[in-house]
Amino acid sequence: MTDAVTTATPARAEDGPGRILELIINGSARTRTGIAQITGLSRSTVGQRLDTLFDAQLIQESSDNVPSRGRPSRALELNPRAGVLLSVDVGEERTRMAVLDLNMAILGDRVARLALGDGPEILLDRITAVLRELIDHLGLDQTAVAGLGLGLPAPVDYEAGRVQGWSIMSGWEGYDIRRHLRRSWPVPILIDNDVNLLTLAEHRRYWPGQRHLFFVKAGTGIGSGMVIDGAINRGAQGAAGDIGHAHVAGFGDPQCRCGNAGCLESLAGGWALARDLREGHDARDVADRLRRGDSAAVTGLRQAGRIMGESIAYATSLLNPDVIVLGGLLATTGDDLLAGIRQVVYQRSLPLATRQLRIVSTRYKSRAGIAGAGYLVRDHVLSPAVLDACLAVGKSPFAGAGAGS
Ligand SMILES: [Zn+2]
Known part of the structure; x- marks a missing residue:
C-alpha cells in the first residue's frame, strides 16, 4: 500500500468517502458542517473525504445555498453525469x-x-x-x-x-x-426478477421512509415482491413472493399454466379473466374490454380483487407491511380491483396489522421496470463498500467519469 492510499483509508468503514456520498445522496447532510455533525469526524477529515469524491467527479457544488453561521455555504450534491x-x-x-x-x-x-x-x-x-x-x-x-x-x-x-x-x-x-x-x-451486472424490480422502484421513489412494503403486480399473471426492513427480500431460492402460484381455496380449482390447479393466478390473473370472459388471452384483452365499460368485465375484475384480497390478507398477517402497492396492467384500469382487495384485506386481517396500513395503486405511469x-x-455501484473499495485502489469507480457532461 502506498502512503497516499493509507491516508485515504478511513479508520472505520462507515466513515469513508462512500458513507459521506450516501449522506449527500439521501439528503441527510449536504454541507461540510452537516457531515461533520452527523459523522462526528473532524472538519479536516471531512475535507479529505470530500476531496476524494471531488477528484473522482462524484460530487459537485449545487446552485443552492444552505444557510449557516457566518456566510452561507454551497450545498453538495451527487454529480449525476459521473457515469x-x-x-x-x-x-x-x-x-x-x-x-x-x-x-x-x-x-x-x-x-x-x-x-x-x-x-x-x-x-x-x-x-x-x-x-x-x-x-x-x-x-x-x-x-x-x-x-x-x-x-x-x-x-x-x-x-x-x-x-x-x-x-x-x-x-x-x-x-x-x-x-x-x-x-x-x-x-457490475445485476439481474433480478421483474416484480422485485417494480417493488424496488416503488419503494425507492415513492416510499423511501417506509420500512416494509408489499407490492402486487396484477397483469396477465400475478406476482408480488416485498421490501422488509428497507431491503428487497428474495427468500432462499429467489422464489419469495410467488403469490400467483399459491393455492386459494373456495373458488374452484381451475387448471393453472404452471401445472397445478387452483393457483391465485388461475382464478384472478389476466389470462384467467380473459378465459372467463371468452375474450382474447391476456390482461391487455381484458383491459380493452374494461375500457369499453363492459359490465361482465367489471364484475369479473371486482371478483378478482376479492380473490386476490384473500391471498394479500394472508401476506398482510404474515408481514405487517406499512403499505401495499398494486401495480400491473389491471391496476391501471380503474379502482374496481383495488376496491375488492381493500374490502377483503381489512375484513380478514387483525386490526393491529391494518391500523396504519395503506393500500394504494402504483403512481408510475410507465417505465417502472426501467427505474427498478x-x-x-x-444501489450497488454507489454503495459505500463498493465505492470505497474502488477509491482505495486509487481508481475512479467509473472509468469514464465525467464523460458526456
Ligand atoms: Zn400456478
Whole structure:
C-alpha cells in the first residue's frame, strides 16, 4: 500500500468517502458542517473525504445555498453525469432498454419486440446492439457505463444471475447471463426478477421512509415482491413472493399454466379473466374490454380483487407491511380491483396489522421496470463498500467519469 492510499483509508468503514456520498445522496447532510455533525469526524477529515469524491467527479457544488453561521455555504450534491447506468426491462412481448444518469433520469430509451423463445444468446446480443446504438446516439462513450441492471419475467437466482425453475422463459434455465453480457459490458451486472424490480422502484421513489412494503403486480399473471426492513427480500431460492402460484381455496380449482390447479393466478390473473370472459388471452384483452365499460368485465375484475384480497390478507398477517402497492396492467384500469382487495384485506386481517396500513395503486405511469433495474444497479455501484473499495485502489469507480457532461 502506498502512503497516499493509507491516508485515504478511513479508520472505520462507515466513515469513508462512500458513507459521506450516501449522506449527500439521501439528503441527510449536504454541507461540510452537516457531515461533520452527523459523522462526528473532524472538519479536516471531512475535507479529505470530500476531496476524494471531488477528484473522482462524484460530487459537485449545487446552485443552492444552505444557510449557516457566518456566510452561507454551497450545498453538495451527487454529480449525476459521473457515469451512466444501463437498464433493461425484458417483458413477455416487449423489451425496453434505457440509459440513465445517476439521478435516475432517463437520457434515452428504446423498445424492441424481442421473442423470449429465441433463447438467451440471440436475445442478449440484440439487447447489447440496441444499447450500443443508444449510447452512440447520446454522444456518450461506453467507458462512461457504471453498471447494468436487467429485469426478467421469471424467477431469478440473484447471486448467480440465472433464471431458475418453471417460467415463461423456457430455454433460459441455468444460462450464465452475466458471463455472456460481461463480454460486452465489463461492469457490475445485476439481474433480478421483474416484480422485485417494480417493488424496488416503488419503494425507492415513492416510499423511501417506509420500512416494509408489499407490492402486487396484477397483469396477465400475478406476482408480488416485498421490501422488509428497507431491503428487497428474495427468500432462499429467489422464489419469495410467488403469490400467483399459491393455492386459494373456495373458488374452484381451475387448471393453472404452471401445472397445478387452483393457483391465485388461475382464478384472478389476466389470462384467467380473459378465459372467463371468452375474450382474447391476456390482461391487455381484458383491459380493452374494461375500457369499453363492459359490465361482465367489471364484475369479473371486482371478483378478482376479492380473490386476490384473500391471498394479500394472508401476506398482510404474515408481514405487517406499512403499505401495499398494486401495480400491473389491471391496476391501471380503474379502482374496481383495488376496491375488492381493500374490502377483503381489512375484513380478514387483525386490526393491529391494518391500523396504519395503506393500500394504494402504483403512481408510475410507465417505465417502472426501467427505474427498478436502475435503482438496483445504482444501489450497488454507489454503495459505500463498493465505492470505497474502488477509491482505495486509487481508481475512479467509473472509468469514464465525467464523460458526456
Ligand atoms: Zn400456478
